[in-house]
Amino acid sequence: MNIDEIVEKAVKGEIELHEIDNFLEANAAMVARRLALEKILGISLPSIGSTILDYSEIKNRNAENVIGGIQIPVGIVGPLKVNGDYAKGNFYVPLATTEGALIASVNRGCKAITKAGGAKVKIIFDGMARAPIFKLPNIDSVVNFLQWINKNLDKIKEVAESTTSHGKLKEIQPFVLGNNVWLRFVFETGDAMGMNMATIASEAICNFIESEFTEAKCIAVSGNMCSDKKQSMVNSIFGRGKTVIAETLIPSTILKEVLHTTAEAIHEVNLRKNLLGSARAGNVYQFNAHFANIIAAIFLATGQDMAQVVESSSGYTWTEVRGEDLYISVTLPSLEVGTVGGGTRLPTQREALSIMGVAGGGNPPGSNVKKFAEIIASTVLAGELNLLSALSNKELGRAHKMLGRGIKA
Ligand SMILES: CC(C)(COP(=O)([O-])OP(=O)([O-])OC[C@H]1O[C@@H](n2cnc3c(N)ncnc32)[C@H](O)[C@@H]1OP(=O)([O-])[O-])[C@@H](O)C(=O)NCCC(=O)NCCSC(=O)C[C@@](C)(O)CC(=O)[O-]
Ligand SMILES: NC(=O)C1=CN([C@@H]2O[C@H](COP(=O)(O)OP(=O)(O)OC[C@H]3O[C@@H](n4cnc5c(N)ncnc54)[C@H](OP(=O)(O)O)[C@@H]3O)[C@@H](O)[C@H]2O)C=CC1
Incomplete structure (x- = not known):
């Protein structure tokens, strides 16, 4: 049977869409499936169909019944100075998102942290659980x-x-x-x-x-005490994936010049919003402003399992006023990430990992993913620092009008 005949059979329901794989080479099957779906629905899907994805690589590894790919803008933040045990130096970090202002926001946080000497970061637990x-x-x-x-x-x-x-x-x-x-x-x-x-x-x-x-x-084999892809106290207390802490001290001059705010103002927003507000809202796991924004954007760019944003974005933002300077830390109890396996092998995701120098396995094994985890936690710190600053000086609406709706303030 040629591709047209197979498409016709799928349209008539004589073969299931996933059965097209039995008749055609993988990439031809991906095209035939999309063409059949277009005919069944009476629509055209040229954008989804225009993809660099190689279905012969994805099949039996990443996805089934594939009809093409989805494209999401990817932006870059950095340089971000990271003083970790594995990540040492200045890094550019890819963020995939459709939320205007997010990349600019995190980038300003990176600028402030880098000018202040960088983010100190430590991994205090490493272990993936199945229960x-x-x-x-x-x-x-x-x-x-x-x-x-x-x-x-x-x-x-x-x-x-x-x-x-x-x-x-x-x-x-x-x-x-x-x-x-x-x-x-x-x-x-x-x-x-x-x-x-x-x-x-x-x-x-x-x-x-x-x-x-x-x-x-x-x-x-999974009894939900693991806990995968669900918020849970067990992950928060024992850790799952990596438990990572990042901290920095931002001098008052940088608070003023880069973030247009003060240590007192940021600290008050953190106390009343992230801590008291989250408690009053009945939130048990997310005493932060937007860990999920940074985690989701890095996960999407680098081929992580998106459903694990649920627990990977839990955590705490802590601030202290030290003189006129600001001490700020973020703690992520269950950051679940990899630099091999899963979606990390896909070409665009692998390139995104290579921007940070963490694509593939490390030497010794485990060192690459720990470097990646340290970079992620430092970027989360940048995101928190900047959003708290923006909230403290009432920039949020204006920024999103300009960068989310294209309207000049
Ligand atoms: C938008 C800014 C940064 C402007 O801030 P600004 O200080 O007016 O900008 P600027 O033009 O003076 O630039 C300062 C720096 O910002 C960065 N920057 C500036 N523009 C860009 C750009 N186009 N692309 C990349 N980077 C950019 C860049 O680092 C730049 O330094 P430079 O490189 O020029 O030396 C600021 O107003 C801001 O951060 N606003 C807050 C936006 C924000 O944080 N949004 C987060 C998402 S909100 C959300 O999803 C969650 C939420 C809020 O609902 C959660 C909750 O309930 O809390
Ligand atoms: N099964 C499930 O219940 C769930 C599955 N997932 C999915 O699981 C996938 C991720 O699973 P994961 O086990 O991470 O990935 P993989 O299933 O891709 O396994 C990793 C593979 O890489 C090999 N490997 C080579 N070099 C290294 C290295 N340096 N470090 C570690 N392993 C190396 C491992 O070999 P070896 O094993 O011999 O060491 C193994 O074969 C994702 O696609 C995710 O979506 C997500 C949630 C639940």
């Missing part, structure tokens, strides 16, 4: 199960690590409710974000447990 849920017959069995797990830690580690060369089982955190037990497995995952790695290793552990401790039945 299967087990059903036991009764609470005697729960206690025996926990003792058995403790006795068999070495064997469990061996089973897990037989599935991966980079994944290392660091720790098992047990949680109990009645006859239910969650085992929260925490892995080091090299430069990968690690969710596939941790899931595959956890499934192997579950099979081993079920065959050896037969009273335990694994109900689901």
Whole structure:
């Protein structure tokens, strides 16, 4: 069958859109699927169809039933001076967004931080968690199960690590409710974000447990105590991915000249907005102004899993007035990122990672992603510093009129 005949069959419903992959080479299948959809809907999709994506690379790795690609503007902020353990020096950071004023905002924050000597940044925890849920017959069995797990830690580690060369089982955190037990497995995952790695290793552990401790039945490899793609106290307290802290001290001259404000004014906005306002709103995880803006824009540009913006953007902004200067820090308890795997292998996303010098695996493994995490936290710091400044001097509406609607103030 040629491509026209296949399109016709898909339009008539004689083959499903995803079955086109069985008849054509990958890229021809992507085109045929779009042409069929255009005919079914009576619309044309030339922009989605005009893509540099190679479906033979994406298929069985990143997406199914593909009809083309979506383009999102990517802008650049920086140079941003980062004084980390892995990221040292001045960095340009790509942000993909459709929110006018966001890039300008973060860029001004970068300017202020760089002029002030940079952002100091530390990673204080590193571990990707997967938590299967087990059903036991009764609470005697729960206690025996926990003792058995403790006795068999070495064997469990061996089973897990037989599935991966980079994944290392660091720790098992047990949680109990009645006859239910969650085992929260925490892995080091090299430069990968690690969710596939941790899931595959956890499934192997579950099979081993079920065959050896037969009273335990694994109900689901993910029991939501992980917690993936959901806000949760467990991530906030224990950390998931990387827990990162970035801080800087901004002298009053820079506050005045670059940010048109004062330490007192920023501190008051932080206290009454980020801390009190978030508490009054019943927010438990996001005592910040807009971590999500920076996290989402970097995730989108660099091929991270967008659904993990949920927990990766949780965290706290802390400020202190020191003389006339401002101390400001951001704490991100669960930043889930990778420089290998997932969407990081796509061509535009890989280029975006290369702007920061973090594309691919590091030497030693894990060093590249830690450098990336430090750059992200420093950029979040720039975003917070600038938005708090803009709010303190009533710039927000004016900026968004100009850069979001194209209207001169
Ligand atoms: C827009 C500015 C920065 C102007 O600020 P300004 O001081 O009038 O601008 P400027 O023209 O004097 O430039 C100062 C610096 O800003 C940067 N800058 C300036 N323009 C650009 C540009 N086109 N492209 C790139 N960078 C730009 C750049 O670093 C520049 O330095 P230079 O390089 O010239 O030496 C300021 O008014 C501002 O930051 N406003 C606030 C906007 C903002 O923070 N928006 C964030 C998104 S809001 C949101 O989504 C969340 C929210 C608010 O709902 C959450 C909440 O509830 O809090
Ligand atoms: N399965 C699930 O439940 C979920 C999956 N996801 C998806 O999972 C994907 C991310 O999973 P993830 O495990 O990170 O990625 P991958 O599934 O792509 O696994 C990473 C691969 O890279 C290899 N590798 C090579 N060099 C390195 C290095 N330096 N550091 C680490 N690994 C290296 C690993 O080998 P080796 O293993 O031998 O070390 C492994 O094969 C995303 O697409 C995400 O959307 C997201 C949430 C849930």
